[in-house]
Amino acid sequence: MLSLQHVTFSCDDPGRVSEFWAALLGYGRAAAGSSWLATDPRGEDVTLLFNKMAKSETIEVPIHLDINVPDREAALDRVLQLGGSLVETKSYKIGELGDSTTIMRDPEGNGFCLEDPPNTERAHIWNITFACAKPRELGRFWALALGWPDVDIDESIFQKFRDAGVGEPDISGFHLVRASNGSRPRFYFHRREKSRPESYPMHLGFATDDREAEIERLVQAGASVVETKQGTNLTFTILRDPEGNPFCVG
Secondary structure (H helix, E strand, O other): OOEEEEEEEEEOOHHHHHHHHHHHHOOEEEEEOOEEEEEOOOOOOOEEEEEEOOOOOOOOOOEEEEEEOOOHHHHHHHHHHHOOEEEEEEEEEEOOEEEEEEEEEOOOOOEEEEEOOOOOOOOEEEEEEEEEOOHHHHHHHHHHHHOOOOOOOOHHHHHHHHHOOOOOOOOOOEEEEOOOOOOOOEEEEEEOOOOOOOOOOEEEEEEOOOHHHHHHHHHHHOOEEEEEEEOOOOEEEEEEOOOOOEEEEO
16 A cells, blocks of 8 residues: 655745745744655655655646644734745635635645644644546545545535535535544545646655556556656655646655
């Protein structure tokens, strides 16, 4: 099975972008050759890797991070102080249901969302969110790839929308998979248009005990191989998931 090692950002200035994310999340940071790593000192959240690599400009980002914070307005101000920018805040109120999400971009334009659910003690990465055409099918692929349970979203959530008079919700419009032990991050799949850049600004890096066997398994599940490269310390293979999102297996 795959083990998520890091979320990788393609950067013009890896040091600058890593500084932003480390400050936002309370991570430590360290140089790794020409790259930078930002790591949770508590060991609870995913590591971020910042490489100096080409990337294409995007309007709708294919993959983004959802960040839970104790105070969304305070976090918004913090992002702006650190050199990020505000896109918009979206809110909804349906009966007793309500939520607000603030969409931001980091200093190099990578999109992310700020949310402040109850009982959030510190900033942390809650979701890795994929914009996709078929959330249920893509979620099934990633559940299989990660060895996570493949279950549908709790029907009671949709019933709350029905009770609020929304009508029949489109339950095929989003999907969620998470580790059985409840660890972060979760993988969230949302049906929406996305950019299809030649060089993605963000991708995921995984480790496995047997790279060749894992690649064969992933291809059988619907992934495609791009190429295999020799890095400084390991050999890794670049693949794409069934909707074309790139990821690395080393």
